[in-house]
Amino acid sequence: MPLLQPALGHAEMGQAVIQKTINSSKKLDRMVEFTSIRAHETNKGCRQLIADHVRWCGTVTNDHSQPCVHGDLTQIMPSNSFDPESGFEAKAAQINQAKLRTTQYCFTHDHQCPIFGKRAREVDLDVSGLPCPDFSRAGVERGKEGPTAMLFCSHAKFHAAWQTPMLIIENAPDLDLGMITYLYSKHYRIRCLRVMPAHQGHAGVARERVYLILTLKKSVVEIANPENMYKKVSDFIMSWVCTEPKDYMVSTTAEYYREASKTARTRGMPLRPVSNTDLKVYSPIRRQRFQEDALDSPYSMRYLLNQREKAAIAFTSQLYKRRRSRDAAADPNLFLNLSDNPGRRLSWSGSWGCLPTFRTNSTRFYNFTREQWMTPRDRLCALGFPVTPNTWHAMGVPMLPVQDENRASSIGGNSFHFSSATIAQLVALAYYRTQMSC
Numbered sequence: 001m002p003l004l005q006p007a008l009g010h011a012e013m014g015q016a017v018i019q020k021t022i023n024s025s026k027k028l029d030r031m032v033e034f035t036s037i038r039a040h041e042t043n044k045g046c047r048q049l050i051a052d053h054v055r056w057c058g059t060v061t062n063d064h065s066q067p068c069v070h071g072d073l074t075q076i077m078p079s080n081s082f083d084p085e086s087g088f089e090a091k092a093a094q095i096n097q098a099k100l101r102t103t104q105y106c107f108t109h110d111h112q113c114p115i116f117g118k119r120a121r122e123v124d125l126d127v128s129g130l131p132c133p134d135f136s137r138a139g140v141e142r143g144k145e146g147p148t149a150m151l152f153c154s155h156a157k158f159h160a161a162w163q164t165p166m167l168i169i170e171n172a173p174d175l176d177l178g179m180i181t182y183l184y185s186k187h188y189r190i191r192c193l194r195v196m197p198a199h200q201g202h203a204g205v206a207r208e209r210v211y212l213i214l215t216l217k218k219s220v221v222e223i224a225n226p227e228n229m230y231k232k233v234s235d236f237i238m239s240w241v242c243t244e245p246k247d248y249m250v251s252t253t254a255e256y257y258r259e260a261s262k263t264a265r266t267r268g269m270p271l272r273p274v275s276n277t278d279l280k281v282y283s284p285i286r287r288q289r290f291q292e293d294a295l296d297s298p299y300s301m302r303y304l305l306n307q308r309e310k311a312a313i314a315f316t317s318q319l320y321k322r323r324r325s326r327d328a329a330a331d332p333n334l335f336l337n338l339s340d341n342p343g344r345r346l347s348w349s350g351s352w353g354c355l356p357t358f359r360t361n362s363t364r365f366y367n368f369t370r371e372q373w374m375t376p377r378d379r380l381c382a383l384g385f386p387v388t389p390n391t392w393h394a395m396g397v398p399m400l401p402v403q404d405e406n407r408a409s410s411i412g413g414n415s416f417h418f419s420s421a422t423i424a425q426l427v428a429l430a431y432y433r434t435q436m437s438c
Helices: 007-025 044-061 088-097 149-162 177-184 226-238 253-267 284-294 307-324 376-382 389-395 405-412 418-430
Strands: 002-005 035-040 068-070 103-106 111-114 125-128 166-171 188-195 209-216 220-222 335-337 365-367 432-434
Touching (some): 007 418, 177 188, 418 432
Antiparallel strands (some): 335 365
């Protein structure tokens, strides 16, 4: 199945897991195959992550071809095709009437690659996480009159021109569905999945999203209601799995010590050693024992906190004591995002019992009981990525690299929840078919 790839390639990684799982099961009389053709991404660092994640997918599916990676989606039209300062409906009309380029610069191949015309490859599926700040409660909340609306308009024009059979759009729960109907309903039927990580067993983390399934009216038939099917799948998973925030502290003492070392070096502070623990590289047998014992003796990072962070912890501890009548340190599921000032923006697990949404600056999610903050591995584990032996063995895929802090922050901040994206795609793909196959 040829497809357009979403930013960072998270959905394509989910497709790799779907492909591997279905083909290994041998339940179908044919092999499932996804081929990524092109993506649009303006951020240079994210373009590198796309390339890295495509290579990871290749280790799962044996397809190592890199897709075309283009820049701004609005550049599918000539410059000055629309006035970015216009109101939504005026801007949508201008974009709808604009001519389309046949090529766009590709960062993978370093030249103009075709996006329309005879040389461009047709696409069966597009999965996109279009920008959500204008619709997010934590963003600017300008709605369809905000600057990101022109990307939705461009996305709609692109696929109306291509007549792409299926689109999946991931966005904030307050996405303006009226805007979506206005832009897409002429060509597409629209279904809306309200998705939470808890539906995939990840009750310990909050990341509520909507996944819109858009299917081309003239060629795609719905064989079952995907909203009902998604609920059945979610109910089954939730009957077996229900995480807590503390479950995501999966790193070894060596990794927490590494986190402490980076902070100590940055802040010019002496690093306290780990008591009774030799952090040298051991033989495989001794290393396994070290990892098994790591969670029994947490390495406290409290001494590395600066005055602002200590004040944030004190403020939050007092608030928790007033609300729960017990000490914050007694709750192993209590986490606080030390990147924020809790007096102005309280980002913690104390309200709903789950980790709040990660952002790109969420580098210190502090646990009051363990006196540690989450490592890159911990945060990506909370987002459902295969970063522990149990998860990558269960998925039948290789581990996703997690050691680089900047890389992990880019992946974790405002990204798809891996399990949610995978299940939403599986449901969308399972309950539609083209008219030709009816």
